[in-house]
Amino acid sequence: MFLHLALLLGAVMAAASALAQDAPQRAPFITTPDEVVVEMLKLAGAGPEDYVIDLGSGDGRIVITAAQRFGARGLGVDLDEKLVDLSRENxxxxxxxxxxxxxVQDALNTDLSRAGVVTIYLLPQLIGRLQPRVLDEMRPGARVVTHAFYMQSWKPDEVRKVRLAQRHAGQGDESTIYLWIVPAKARGEWRARLPALGELNLRIHQNFQEIEIESSGDGGGFRVEKATLRGDAITWSGTLERAGRRLEQRFSGRVHPERIEGELTIAGQDSARLVATRAR
Ligand SMILES: C[S@@+](CC[C@H](N)C(=O)[O-])C[C@H]1O[C@@H](n2cnc3c(N)ncnc32)[C@H](O)[C@@H]1O
Structure with missing residues (x-):
């Protein structure tokens, strides 16, 4: 009897939680102050070649400013029909x-693949659900700017504080905005062959744009000490061994879906093309 009750309760809770997950999640309508809108678009580097999507677009001010002052095109989505009508009118x-x-559209069902820039002023719970979509749908180098809230467990590429001309209902007299540059997918095992050094295996650990690289193979005591990833641009610095000497090495290149390609410079002078392919 007790087991039946427990099973029933479990099923009801699971159904309720599934319903809560499926229900569109609302953030209240609070506008981003105009001076912050401009700083958000500047921080994103928005320009005429960009398609800007504002998720939860309120009165439309971010997309309209992107078109008016930055020459961009864009789309605003909001669950509130009246606000969408007002935005169209504006x-x-x-x-x-x-x-x-x-x-009129749920931010959670909005295709982000076309966006060069996405702007977000929504609650953290909603932002958390958008994070995997940012990584899966947006192209490397595309930018997200969040107002007031950040993406959990990711490090922003830049944080900027904007002093407000007037106190703001949501933010007091200062707003914080965060820039997130979508990184290429570098995580995993890669294999390269280096002239005179042999086979090199690279294992890349990645959390958003933060990467760490472990190396193994005959590649001459190859070690990476510091690595960076910005969009698809990857760099690292470290050392390798050649003829019994430990030399400085630096790499600068690009991450493509199936290969990493760029220039490896050894001891500040010899440089060689390095191509690593994904190990299956
Ligand atoms: C804090 S306001 C931001 C408005 C505008 N982006 C700005 O910065 O001035 C959040 C807006 O998101 C809308 N919203 C809340 N949840 C949403 C969702 N799941 N999908 C689309 N819009 C949503 C609300 O109706 C509200 O207009």
């Missing part, structure tokens, strides 16, 4: 209806 009045589009 875009129309600014003569930007063609370049600033608005839809």
């Amino acid at each position: 875009a129309r009045r600014a003569g930007l209806a063609e370049r600033a589009e608005f839809r």
Whole structure:
């Protein structure tokens, strides 16, 4: 009897939690102050070649400013139909209806693959659900700027504080904005052959743009001490052994889906092309 009750309770809780997960999650409507909107778009490096998506677009100010002052095009999505109507009206009045589009849509169901820039002023719980989508859908080098809240367990590429002209309901007299540059997927095992040094295995550990590289193989006591990843641009510095001497080595290249390719410089002078392919 007790077991039946426990099973029933478990099933009800699981169903309730599944429902809570499926229900669109609402963040309240609070506007980003205009001076912060401009700083967010500057921090993202938004420009005419960018498609800007604002997730939870409120009165449309971020997408409209991106079109008006940065020459971008964009899309704002919001669950609130009235705010979407207001945004369309604001875009129309600014003569930007063609370049600033608005839809009634859940941020969690919005395709991010087209965006060069995504802006977010939503609650942390919603942001947490968007994080895997940022990595899976956005291309390396695309930028996300969050206002007030950050992405859990990732390190921002840049943090900026913006002093406000007037106190703000959500943020007091200062807003914090965070830049996240989408990194290439570098995690995993890679294999390269270096002239005169032999086979080199690289194991890359990755958490967003933070990477660590372990090396093994005959590659001449190859060690990586410091590595960076920004979009698809990867660099590292370390040492290797040649003719019994430990020499400094530096690499600068790009991460592609199936290969890492770039220039390895040894002892500041000899340089060689290094191509590593994914080990299966
Ligand atoms: C804090 S306001 C930000 C508005 C605007 N982005 C800005 O920065 O001025 C959050 C907006 O997100 C909308 N919103 C909340 N949850 C959402 C969701 N799951 N999908 C789409 N919009 C959502 C709300 O209706 C509200 O307009």
